[in-house]
Amino acid sequence: MRKLAVALLLLLPLSATHSAEELTEASYDRIVKHIMPSAEEEAWRKLAWRTTFWQGVMDANKEDKPVMLYTMNGHPFGCT
Amino acid sequence: MTEFIPCADEVWRLHNLKEPDCLHFQKWCDEGGTLNGDGERTTRQGTYCCTPSGVFLGSANHRDPKRIAEMLRGALKKWKEIKKEDRLLKDDPVKTWEQINRNEKQYPTDGMVLRVNSRDMPRTGLDQNDWRTHAWNFDYAWFRKEEVARMLPKVFEKKAKWQLPADLVQRTCRLHLVDNVRGQTPGFAPENVIEAEVNCEVTRLKKGVVTIQLTGKVKLEQGQRGLEAKMLGEAQYNTKTEKFDKFELVVVGQRWGATQFNRREDDRERSPIGYVLSIASDHATEKVAPTDFGSYGWR
Numbered sequence: 001m002r003k004l005a006v007a008l009l010l011l012l013p014l015s016a017t018h019s020a021e022e023l024t025e026a027s028y029d030r031i032v033k034h035i036m037p038s039a040e041e042e043a044w045r046k047l048a049w050r051t052t053f054w055q056g057v058m059d060a061n062k063e064d065k066p067v068m069l070y071t072m073n074g075h076p077f078g079c080t
Numbered sequence: 081m082t083e084f085i086p087c088a089d090e091v092w093r094l095h096n097l098k099e100p101d102c103l104h105f106q107k108w109c110d111e112g113g114t115l116n117g118d119g120e121r122t123t124r125q126g127t128y129c130c131t132p133s134g135v136f137l138g139s140a141n142h143r144d145p146k147r148i149a150e151m152l153r154g155a156l157k158k159w160k161e162i163k164k165e166d167r168l169l170k171d172d173p174v175k176t177w178e179q180i181n182r183n184e185k186q187y188p189t190d191g192m193v194l195r196v197n198s199r200d201m202p203r204t205g206l207d208q209n210d211w212r213t214h215a216w217n218f219d220y221a222w223f224r225k226e227e228v229a230r231m232l233p234k235v236f237e238k239k240a241k242w243q244l245p246a247d248l249v250q251r252t253c254r255l256h257l258v259d260n261v262r263g264q265t266p267g268f269a270p271e272n273v274i275e276a277e278v279n280c281e282v283t284r285l286k287k288g289v290v291t292i293q294l295t296g297k298v299k300l301e302q303g304q305r306g307l308e309a310k311m312l313g314e315a316q317y318n319t320k321t322e323k324f325d326k327f328e329l330v331v332v333g334q335r336w337g338a339t340q341f342n343r344r345e346d347d348r349e350r351s352p353i354g355y356v357l358s359i360a361s362d363h364a365t366e367k368v369a370p371t372d373f374g375s376y377g378w379r
Binding site for chain 2: 021032034047048049050051053056058060065068070072
């Protein structure tokens with residue numbers, strides 16, 4: 001019985017759910033900072049991206065340059 | 081990178097539709113081999129290079145920047161070997177653009193666009209070397225001018241209280257408060273909204289700017305997946321420009337369950353998640369249509 005109780009206690013952390021820090025005026029800024037992307041995570045925006053393939057083709061045709069297309073399931077600049 | 085015109089797009093549409101830009105892509109996309117296994121239906125996601133006229137220059141699907149750089153160097157070498165008249169389009173591509181049906185053409189210039197950032201909230205027991213621990217994602221929520229107008233009372237008075245229109249709150253919650261932190265996931269259906277409300281209270285009126293406190297709650301549930309969260313934020317409406325100078329809503333709570341592509345197969349228990357909805361910038365990369373724009377019902 002004692003062994004069973006110990007085993008059940010060991011299993012507890014696995015089944016427990018994780019709770020979020022409560023959203024209050026006091027925690028607000030800290031939570032925003034955690035969720036928002038850092039400058040490093042946003043570094044990709046420094047490139048002069050066109051947001052559709054055809055906008056890339058139009059500008060490439062005008063500037064006589066090759067097109068580099070990055071394409072994913074879900075728009076890479078939205079939710080992918 | 082200045083030697084290329086970089087662009088990004090959604091691959092399923094390019095691979096499957098019969099619009100001019102899609103047919104252009106389909107003409108050459110497999111010339112370097114299919115990047116994600118065999119089969120007509122296999123995703124074509126990856127990085128590709130081509131001439132505007134549609135001559136294939138290179139392709140790869142790697143996270144390793146060295147592999148992509150190598151592909152780009154090869155593409156540039158091929159580009160230089162092609163005569164100018166062969167690498168450029170003979171027809172004006174701007175005219176073709178007019179024939180292409182894109183959701184982005186409905187961008188609500190005079191309305192409001194919110195960027196919806198999502199990320200897991202801190203919790204113990206996660207591997208700090210696992211990319212999933214630090215994953216984040218974003219999407220855009222669009223509101224037309226008349227929808228923004230419906231968010232406001234006819235007269236502003238200090239301490240005035242009201243709720244944002246239920247249809248707009250429900251649409252935003254079920255299509256944008258989704259667990260996309262690690263990958264794509266579909267929105268919730270209208271019947272999956274258990275509760276969704278955003279309460280407003282005027283806290284300040286000064287020089288034509290109305291400061292509004294936002295509070296709210298949401299519960300979404302579809303089978304084994306769901307979200308239950310609280311909301312808090314602040315908006316500032318400018319009565320002169322008739323636009324929000326600020327609209328920031330933070331949502332924190334618990335998500336659970338998994339969908340086909342959101343990489344939660346081993347993380348189905350309730351765990352903390354957070355969102356920040358705030359006004360998007362005018363940067364070109366922030367004008368992408370909402371992921372589930374088809375469910376907006378805009379015509």
